[in-house]
Amino acid sequence: MDPLRSSFLFVFVFVAAIACAQNVTNSTYDPLHSLTWTTGNVFAGATMPYGMAKAVADVDSDSNQGGFTSEGGKVTGFSSMHDSGTGGSPSLGNFAFFPYANCAGDDVNGCTYPKNARKVSYVNNSVKASPGYFSIQLSSGVTVDMTAAHHTSLFRFKFSDSSNGSPLVLLDLTDLANSRQDNATIHVDGPSGRMTGSARFLPSFGSGNFVAYFCADFHGANIRDSGIFANSRASADVKDLKISRGINGFPLPGGGFIRFDSGSEPILARLGVSLVSSDRACSHAEAEIPEFDFETTQKGAVDAWRSKLSPVKVSTTGVSASLLTNFYSGIYRTMVNPQDYTGENPLWQSDEPYFDSFYCLWDSFRSQIPFLTILDPESVTRMIRSLIDTYTHLGWLPDCRMSLCKGFTQGGSNADVVLADAFIKGLKDSIDWDTGYAAVVKDAEVEPYDWSNEGRGGLDSWKALGYIPVQDFDYKGFGTMTRSISRTLEYSYNDFVISQIAAGLNKTADVEKYEARSSNWKNLFKPDQTSFKPNGVNTGFVGFFQPKYLNGTWGYQDPLKCSNTDLDPNSICSLQNTAGETFESSIWEYSFFVPHDQATLIYTFSGPAAFVRRLDYLHNQNITYIGNEPAFLTVFQYHYAGRPALSARRVHSYIPAFFSPTAAGLPGNDDSGAMGSFVAWAMMGLFPNPGQDVYLITPPFFESVSVTSPLTNKTATIRNLNFDPSYAAVFVQSAMLDGEVYTKNWVDHSFFTEGKGARADARAE
Structure with missing residues (x-):
């Protein structure tokens, strides 16, 4: 059977000959422009090819299915799991970090914890993205850049020189669609600051539910204290939380926090994710990014993308950068x-x-x-x-x-x-x-x-x-x-x-x-x-x-x-x-x-x-x-x-x-x-x-x-x-x-x- 099953074919004559392409390239690409595609719902952050870890800033705009979009929404957090290009309900966006340069009155209750209350705008021209990398500056003065291995994200929080006090980074037991169900948990290890836990969520376009697990570690300044938050209050005296969804449409705010002595140096937050266990998430993180080395991790992602795109080369002669x-x-x-x-x-x-x-x-x-x-x-x-x-x-x-x-x-x-x-x-x-x-x-x-x-x-x-x-x-x-x-x-x-x-x-x-x-x-x-x-x-x-x-x-x-x-x-x-x-x-x-x-x-x-x-x-x-x-x-x-x-x-x-x-x-x-x-x-x-x-x-x-x-x-x-x-x-x-x-x-x-x-x-x- 002719593969086109038609007697109307073959009027068109295509040219072919063995020829070496001149002025070819496979390195001219820039996914940054996808950030402006507000109708595409694309994922604009840091990931590996087919990677499970997908780090980006999450915003509250209507087309945030991929986490970030340039419509001018406010940043609600920085999470490590996303999908790309989907419609309907936002997908994933689990276990978001959120940074503060300090808390009012030097009191952990001087920071704002609920997602809808803490969200802030970002500086429009601060957004940068390339394969394996995403960066953004919040209006609060905190700059966050991130990279990723296959199951692990690495975030780097930089605080302005004028900031004084103790920076605080929280981890929220929620997701983009606020679909978290009952019995989310977090444990904060006091001496090391490691956070582990899990939560049950709903899929964005399907039936059933799933449990996701995380393992967060921190590197940088000395740890001052750590603990959990529930609703709008936090305590360094409590290290474990098990929280229900609540009855008012949105899941009750809850999660953990870690506070540092100083923000004079960047604070690195490593988050491993798993659908099996927190131990598996920790193993991923320790194996993939053992030394909190941002540049090496980013280079690994870049090299992976370069390898995947290398089979296709085109001549750049006469072709605009836009094309x-x-x-x-x-x-x-x-x-x-x-x-x-x-x-x-x-x-x-x-x-x-x-x-x-x-x-x-x-x-x-x-x-x-x-x-x-x-x-x-x-x-x-x-x-x-x-x-x-x-x-x-x-x-x-x-x-x-x-x-x-x-x-x-x-x-x-x-x-x-x-x-x-x-x-x-x-x-x-x-x-x-x-x-x-x-x-x-x-x-x-x-x-x-x-x-x-x-x-x-x-x-x-x-x-x-x-x-x-x-x-x-x-x-x-x-x-x-x-x-x-x-x-x-x-x-x-x-x-x-x-x-x-x-x-x-x-x-x-x-x-x-x-x-x-x-x-x-x-x-x-x-x-x-x-x-x-x-x-x-x-x-x-x-x-x-x-x-x-x-x-x-x-x-x-x-x-x-x-x-x-x-x-x-x-x-x-x-x-x-x-x-x-x-x-x-x-x-x-x-x-x-x-x-x-x-x-x-x-x-x-x-x-x-x-x-x-x-x-x-x-x-x-x-x-x-x-x-x-x-x-x-x-x-x-x-x-x-x-x-x-x-x-x-x-x-x-x-x-x-x-x-x-x-x-x-x-x-x-x-x-x-x-x-x-x-x-x-x-x-x-x-x-x-x-x-x-x-x-x-x-x-x-x-x-x-x-x-x-x-x-x-x-x-x-x-x-x-x-x-x-x-x-x-x-x-x-x-x-x-x-x-x-x-x-x-x-x-x-x-x-x-x-x-x-x-x-x-x-x-x-």
Whole structure:
């Protein structure tokens, strides 16, 4: 089967030839600009690649899901666990420090302890960030900088020369979302000042709860005294605290403090974190940062990031610093989440890796994890092993997972796509693909009791009717009875990718079964359905997906509901029980979500020319929302109609207009690096169709791009002849691959693993 399944392809000619890139760099990137992306909810602080410790200043602004944002909020503390790019409730932000140069009246009760009372503004131009480092100055005069190892953060508190008295640093038993439950504890060792303890919290987008543990040590001035605080009072005579949540909405303030003789020298605070025990947190801290050496710890983080980003090099000729920052910051953000919690999973005993903070696979299967497959296949292999091990012990592959908890399922069973993409691209190292296949088949065949958290719902209808009905009768499992259209389309694709794994494992009967089910999307296409704008004007297009009842009769949802043009404040397309039949997008946009059978979809839409007109209308009429992942592939789907030049034009209409290092540089939540990977792929001149061995080609934003495969150590190079820094010439006229004329508009994964060379000759339209 041709991977693009279309007879409309290969009009576009991509250039390829073995060529050495000139003036290449992999060191020009700066994640600092992400601090100004107030709509991206990105984590802006200090961390390692996939690190568990993530140190940053926490603020009280509305978009503080990643801890810090530059909206001008006040700093509530400095914590060591975060996620990046998520929406909804803030995530993690556990066990925050907060410093005082001194307490009023030289009395520990002269300092303010509750979070909402103690928060202070910060000096705007004081914020600095780079890989493994974050620094900020509070309006109180205290400067805080921080760095991180894998499980341990190191904070350095500097007090102004004019400050007198005894500096105090408190540790708060709370988190960003104020989700702490009952029975949080802290013990303060008087002689050493070491603080240990734990608290139970809620996940930000899932079910259940989790316990996190900490171990804090201090270095610098002599310790004057230490103790605990509860509510607004503190005592150096008490060293242990066990505190309830309280009954008034927010957890009662509580934690520990340590006070020093002098603030004339910096005070270092080391915080190890664990999900297993305080002893484990202490062991992490002692092993990773034994000497409280800030510079060495920071250098370790920088070296780790440099190594991870080193496979990608681009020519800087004619390229602005802004574009380089945009490109490399996008790559950087793909490796902030998910987080490597190997050894930190108390739920089951296993020698397999454990990754957490998958927010969510619905977001990341499209571009983030495929990007890591070329950049960091070793880590993706460990992620796949983790997903399979989760299935082995919990019975299901996760669709979303965070903080040891099951996250909410947004659409299909999209771990199926993640596994299939890795399988067809040859990832093997210690992956049990037989168990992996059993896991995806279970998604397709067995309905879980709670399909809001795992697997798929409505499988009886799926198998008997070939679609998910609106208002389905489903008594075997339970979830929110919405999204019947998007679930039908996503289940179709999920079954297709299962057929791809089945083919590789020589399971012929399964290939036929799941390929047949992958065509179920056709059952919700209503050929005579029209679409009107909110002002009543006909869009001029006929034929859209529509909901269908159990008895086979049609329901109705406005094809523009939940699009950018929908002005109805009551339109909801998320996980609410009153939501519509599509998830986070409109029927107009979901009409293009048949990634595995574009040829049939194009035929259904009356051929390539009509398909192109629809795509143009989707983008030109502001129907699609590029700040959400369903829009990604539509930018490149002109390829399937034989018009790849239009994909190139569309890419340049969105970058840098919607993705740039500015105050509003992201159009939506970064979603754990999904937006970053979209930018990185697009600027490299390639884009994946995940679950298939296909990378769609457009001219890169650079004169040359090279990617060295960490698996084979071979370097794939794309050379953009007649490179035009003004980007007027973005339409490829001819192409060569390894010295031979190339007439396809896509390459496969061997382009990277075999280190092929490409050369493209671009011209203006």
